[in-house]
Amino acid sequence: MTSVVSGLVTAALVVFLPRAVGATWSQVGVVLGGVSIGALAVLAVVWIAGLWAHSFVLAASLPGLTKRRGLTLSLTGSAVANVLPLGGAAGTALNFTMVRRWGFSARAFGGFLAVTTLLNVVSKLGVIAVALGLIPILHSASAFGPASLLFAPVLVAVVAGAWVLVDERAAVMIGGVLDKVFRRSRLKERLPRFRRSTLQLMRTGWRRMAAGMVAYLALQLALLWLCFHVLHVPLGLPILFTALAVERLLTLVPITPGSAGVVEVGTTAALVALGGDPAGVAAGLLLFRGFTYLMEIPVGGVLLAVWSWLQHRTKTEARQLEAVAG
Structure with a gap:
């Protein structure tokens, strides 16, 4: 039931996106129709480069991970999270499961999860903090003000x-309260224990983590700029x-899988308010989210299928070897 409701909410938000900002789907379609195959290829390269940059962060957070x-x-985690309500937990x-199959301990995964979650939230807050500083330059604080109310609980959690x-x-006190x-x-x-393992990971890998995260965010911004550039939206x-x-x-608000619909409507409304x-704007945001949200589902699904097949083949070969040895 939750999946159905979440899917309906997502579909409704996306369907009514143009109307929410004063446009129509036909107008959005005309803008999107100007994208060439070559432009899509360039966007795909930038998208993949961003994911590759982020893999440096993940590898530094779990020593031994390629x-x-x-x-x-x-x-694969994003593919699951993007199709299920509250799919972050499933991802x-x-x-x-994958990390354990690769031979890493549960404790190592716990440290990995703590570090990557912390870096993810801190990076988002960093981008938000810089954007808040740009408000006086843009002379449009009202456009970002309502969304910035969501900043407070996230800030409390980070503090x-x-x-x-x-x-x-x-750590002991907060753990006792929880x-x-x-x-x-x-x-x-x-x-x-998580505190000690997290600090150890950050001491040894903070340079790679910081470089990977900055490169990832820069490539996300480049992808966003290119999405509007290829559509000739200045x-x-x-x-x-x-x-x-x-x-x-808005990706911190898990109302729908991957915050789909919420992100598109909220970000488009902010851009329209900024002129x-x-x-x-709706076309550019849809193109951007087509890569950062939609494309992760089939690509991650294929990778998951390949991984599952390799696991099955490994188990089959192991059973065959046991039979021969027996």
């Missing part, structure tokens, strides 16, 4: 996380950076 496997984790469970990393006593809320969670014991870089910040912020043409 960048190829990091890319596989990223795409994490899938990644845990709490930073406190845990700085002071082990905070144990009272979530009984039998044993976070009073686990949180300090928007300044400060405005596009603000759009990226709104998009990053963008409604049809052009």
Whole structure:
């Protein structure tokens, strides 16, 4: 039932996207019709380059993980998260299974998850903070103001996380409080351990993590700019950076799978408020999300199918060897 409701909400948001910003689907279609095959190929290369940059972050967060496997984790986890309500948990469970099959311990995956989640949230907040600083330049604080209200709870969570990393006593205290809320969670014991493993990972890999994350965000901004450029929709870089910040912020709101619909409507509305043409803005956002959200589903699905086939083949070969040895 939840899946049906979530799917209907997503479809409704996307279907009514042009109307929400004062355009029609026919107008959006005319703009999108101007994209050439060559332009799509260039966009695909930039999209893949961004994912490859992010694989450096994943590899640094789990010592021994190759960048190829990091890319596989990223795409397969995203494919699951993008099709299921609250699919982030399902994507994490899938990644845990894959990492364990590759020989990593549950503890190592816990540290990996803690570091990558922290870096993901901090990077989004960094983009949002810079965009907030651009508001006086853009002279349109009202466009970003309502969305920035969502910034507060995320900021509280990050401050709490930073406190845990700085002071082990905070980890024990917060873990104890969470144990009272979530009984039998044993976070009073686990949180300090996660703190130590997280700090160890960040001490040894922070340069690669920082470089990979900055490159990833820069390529995301480049992809967003190119999406509007190939559609001949003129928007300044400060405005596009603000759009990226709104998009990053709205992905933190898991109302629908991958925040689909919410991101498109919210980001398009912000761009229109900043002076963008409604049809052009809607087309550019749909093209951008076509890569950063939609394309992850079939590509990640294919990678998951290949991984499952390889696992099945490995098990079959192992059984055959056991039969011969027996």
